[in-house]
Amino acid sequence: MNIGIFTDCWSPTPNGVASSAAVLAAGLERRGHRVTVFAPAFPGRAGSDANVILVPSVPALPSVGIRWARPDLRELGRIAENRALDLIHTHSEFPMAMAARRVAAGLGIPLVHTAHTIYEHYRHYAPLGFLIPEAAIRACWRGFLHPYSLVVCPSRTTLSYFADLVPGLASAEIPNGIDLDRFGVGAVASGEIGDFRRGLGVPDGARIILYVGRIAREKRAHQLIDALLPVLAGFPDARLLMVGGGPGFGATRKRVRKLGMREKVLLPGYLSHGRIPVACATAALFATASLSENHPMTAIEAAASGLPLVARRDESLDGLVDDGRSGLLADTDGDLAIHAAHLLSDETTRTAFALASRALAARFSADRHAEAMEGAYARAVLAHRAGRR
Numbered sequence: 477m478n479i480g481i482f483t484d485c486w487s488p489t490p491n492g493v494a495s496s497a498a499v500l501a502a503g504l505e506r507r508g509h510r511v512t513v514f515a516p517a518f519p520g521r522a523g524s525d526a527n528v529i530l531v532p533s534v535p536a537l538p539s540v541g542i543r544w545a546r547p548d549l550r551e552l553g554r555i556a557e558n559r560a561l562d563l564i565h566t567h568s569e570f571p572m573a574m575a576a577r578r579v580a581a582g583l584g585i586p587l588v589h590t591a592h593t594i595y596e597h598y599r600h601y602a603p604l605g606f607l608i609p610e611a612a613i614r615a616c617w618r619g620f621l622h623p624y625s626l627v628v629c630p631s632r633t634t635l636s637y638f639a640d641l642v643p644g645l646a647s648a649e650i651p652n653g654i655d656l657d658r659f660g661v662g663a664v665a666s667g668e669i670g671d672f673r674r675g676l677g678v679p680d681g682a683r684i685i686l687y688v689g690r691i692a693r694e695k696r697a698h699q700l701i702d703a704l705l706p707v708l709a710g711f712p713d714a715r716l717l718m719v720g721g722g723p724g725f726g727a728t729r730k731r732v733r734k735l736g737m738r739e740k741v742l743l744p745g746y747l748s749h750g751r752i753p754v755a756c757a758t759a760a761l762f763a764t765a766s767l768s769e770n771h772p773m774t775a776i777e778a779a780a781s782g783l784p785l786v787a788r789r790d791e792s793l794d795g796l797v798d799d800g801r802s803g804l805l806a807d808t809d810g811d812l813a814i815h816a817a818h819l820l821s822d823e824t825t826r827t828a829f830a831l832a833s834r835a836l837a838a839r840f841s842a843d844r845h846a847e848a849m850e851g852a853y854a855r856a857v858l859a860h861r862a863g864r865r
Contacts, residue, residue: 477853478510480561482576484568486515486528489541490721490746491690492773493592496630496652497567503653503846512559514552514572516545529555531572537601539723540690547575553582561585563853567592569620577623586860588852589621590628590650594637597694597768601723614641621645625856625863628849630771633791646859648852651795652771653845656837659780664757672754676742682713683820686759686783688752688774689766690722691743697728700765701741703809707816708740714820716763719755721746756781760826761819763787765809771796779803780837784829786815795839802832 481501485493501511516533529552533543556564556579564580565588566573573589580587595613599605618641621627626646629635635649657663673680685704691697697718708714718728718741725745732741747755752774756762762778762785769775769792775785779796785803787793797803804815819826 477562478512478560479504479853480512480514480556480559480564480576480579482514482564482566482568482572482579484516484545484570484572485542486513487749488518488521489543490749491540491542492652493567495654495749495773496590496592499653499655499842500565500846500849502655503842504849506843507846507850510559512555512561514547514555514576516543516572518543531575536570539721540692545571545575547571549575549578553579556583563588563856565590565849565853569593573620581623586625586856587623588626588628588856589624590630591634591638592630592770594634594768594770600693617641625859626852628852631769631792632794634770636791646855648848648855650845650848650852651840652773652776653840653842654773654776654780654837656780656841659753659756659777659837660834661782663781664753668754669758672751672758676717676744677739678715678717678742678758679713682715683711684759685714685716685786685816685820686719686755686762686778687716687764688719688755688762688778689764689772691718691720691725691728692722693724694766694768695722695724696765696767697724698731699809700763700812701728701732701735701737703765703812704763704816705735705737706813707820708737710817711820715740715742717742717744717755717759719744719747719752752777753781756783759783761786761816763812763816765812766790769793776837776840779833780840782830782834784819784826784833786812786819788812796836798832798836802829802836 483497504511513528517530531545531547533545536542536544563586564576566576567590599608627638629649630652689695729743762783764787785797789805799805806812
């Protein structure tokens with residue numbers, strides 16, 4: 477197939493949507509499909525791939541690295557027609573997705589959408605967002621999805637949400653995928669790990685609890701720090717490494733300084749995606765207090781690296797964390813500390829959990845993801861034809 481991927485998030489935007497779209501594009505190409513990506517351009521970031529069409533853009537949410545594209549619909553339509561697109565797959569709901577709807581309508585081809593975000597968790601990013609009622613968000617979703625043939629849901633959380641929201645729309649639960657080779661055994665050299673630790677100022681023997689993600693309110697970064705303070709106090713060699721930036725980064729850094737925990741809570745900011753495997757290889761376990769996830773790429777990457785996961789119990793982690801075998805799920809923030817302390821103090825259990833984590837992560841390979849998406853595309857084509865009849 478000739479597939480167009482339209483997304484408002486692409487490299488160098490540091491989020492799971494950009495990572496997921498890139499992994500999918502590469503996986504589809506390996507399976508013999510021709511993929512053209514349409515995404516916002518970043519200043520100073522020249523495009524070198526003829527199959528990535530970069531569209532002029534303006535800053536939108538600088539704190540999270542997002543820009544709004546200013547697409548020329550005629551030009552995008554011409555490119556899509558010349559490349560004989562059979563289907564368009566959108567990965568966001570903003571300017572590029574709106575352009576995709578117009579292009580698909582002009583070509584008479586089906587639309588597929590992956591719902592990466594449940595916006596009730598993110599309304600605080602909008603001016604006076606706390607005033608936006610849930611009914612308004614749901615109405616926007618219905619309007620947005622009206623021309624689509626199928627919605628892809630990365631987790632049971634989103635599948636349930638959209639089954640209730642748009643019951644007549646075909647849906648498919650397809651978990652996110654990652655390039656397992658980047659995170660498997662031997663993917664990171666011991667010298668890289670040593671260099672990384674020295675760069676952080678961490679002693680060789682220190683045990684690191686890792687969090688990777690946006691430092692933001694919806695990720696509950698402060699709650700994670702508060703929950704793990706007793707663990708950091710009880711284990712002199714323990715460190716909490718919080719990789720990522722975002723709108724809450726400055727406030728979090730101030731909070732850590734106020735607590736006198738700068739040597740125990742490490743905030744290096746954003747790391748390039750290429751350095752995330754090194755961060756994972758350095759850690760003893762992965763922890764998150766977030767309750768706003770869909771199907772977190774960072775948790776999959778941590779599991780593939782052999783890290784036990786300690787997280788709040790949530791449907792978004794179904795199939796990714798086997799509670800009591802590959803990780804420990806907490807019903808409260810206080811339980812996070814208990815679980816983290818247990819794993820830090822019990823190396824035998826930690827080793828067993830690491831093996832189970834790697835085994836579970838094998839389900840989320842990029843190739844499995846692309847194969848499942850092929851099935852979704854076939855369903856979308858059939859639904860589109862039926863709708864046209």
